[in-house]
Amino acid sequence: MKITKLKLNNFRNYNHENFDFCDNLNIILGDNGSGKTTLLEAIHYLSLTKSFRTHNNSDVVQYGNDYFQIFGTFNDSEIKELIVNLNYSKTEGKKLFYNQVELKKKTDIIGKIPVIILSPNNQKITEGGPSLRRNFIDRILSQINREYLLLLIEFKKRLYQRNLLLSGFKEKNRKAYDSYIETIDDFLIEHAFQIQKMRTGFIEEFNPVFESIFNSLSHIKKPVQIKIIPNISDGGENFINEYKEKLVSKFERDIIYGRTGSGPHLDQVMFIFEKRDIRFTGSQGEHKIFLVALKLAEGIFIEKNINEKVIFLLDDLFALLDKKHCMNIIDKIGFANQTFITATDMTVLKRADFDLSKYEHKVSHLPIGLS
Ligand SMILES: Nc1ncnc2c1ncn2[C@@H]1O[C@H](COP(=O)(O)OP(=O)(O)OP(=O)(O)O)[C@@H](O)[C@H]1O
Ligand SMILES: [Mg+2]
Known part of the structure; x- marks a missing residue:
């Protein structure tokens, strides 16, 4: 999947702006606050209908306005053109259109425009809880794996229900493990x-990947490697007994x-x-490389599954990394x-003697119009 054009209206610092991109390496340069991450x-909004840095759509609406609009033109691997338009208004909420047809179900959207985002916020994955x-x-x-998604949704629903019941028990000062709890x-x-x-x-x-x-x-x-330490230690035949025993014995x-x-x-x-555990021992650069490798591996798994190339959005990629x-x-x-790679300037690439001519590439300077 590739995005060839992007148009933004009232989107953070962009009033009305148009961008063209190349098919391979897009380097977005600009000073702090010039709008690199915003781009x-x-x-990301066109892919997943949401931001990667706020849960609140109104944060993204340009100050003093009531709505924003994003238009993107995409080509998939078969060079079929797809025009995606996402509108958000503070009064009517969010609406997403594919070739002018409104899409209402989340399942119709997920995976259609696969993007992998790497942003400084993601570093919490290796550093945080x-x-x-x-x-x-x-x-x-x-x-x-859709089956996993459904299992997880059902599990979380029942867990929520159980936790509500636990609070009810506390209020009524009840302690008996009853048959209703047992069913849950x-x-x-x-x-x-x-x-x-x-x-x-x-x-x-x-x-291994x-x-x-x-x-x-x-x-x-x-x-x-990634290592899981399951809360229920027995992953085999005794799982059911172990989990049941824990739920009953820890009920009070x-x-x-x-x-x-x-x-x-x-x-x-x-x-x-x-x-x-890298959380406690890794240097800043090691954390970053670890995260980049995780994201690239994520890309491979997604591509294998949906049979479409992902778009990499690598915000501030070079920060903390040495030239090698x-x-x-x-x-x-x-x-x-x-x-897409953002940076404040070309220093890192120049320092690395990087031969950009190997790649089809486009360098854009923000704000648009400067070069
Ligand atoms: N809702 C909004 N309306 C108008 N401007 C906004 C809004 N939200 C953020 N901004 C401003 O938009 C500008 C662009 O922010 P952005 O995070 O894209 O910058 P950046 O180029 O990534 O900077 P840096 O190099 O510091 O990461 C900033 O000046 C920010 O304060
Ligand atoms: Mg930024």
């Missing part, structure tokens, strides 16, 4: 078993806390860099995908 954010890493795994797996728990156990099996299977498949990408990006060449404690303290929603996901890593990354991404 990537607009492409466990839920971000669990979400990273769940997000990829949900995109490539049986449902949770059955789903949890499948979720755990699929997560483990996915990690086994993902790790991830490690090989990491080693091609880095001259550091250290063993890397769960009532006190108002939430369910055991299950796959509490699985730990660790990113291992040379036998250690910068060159390796661009070489690895190569010619196969359309890629």
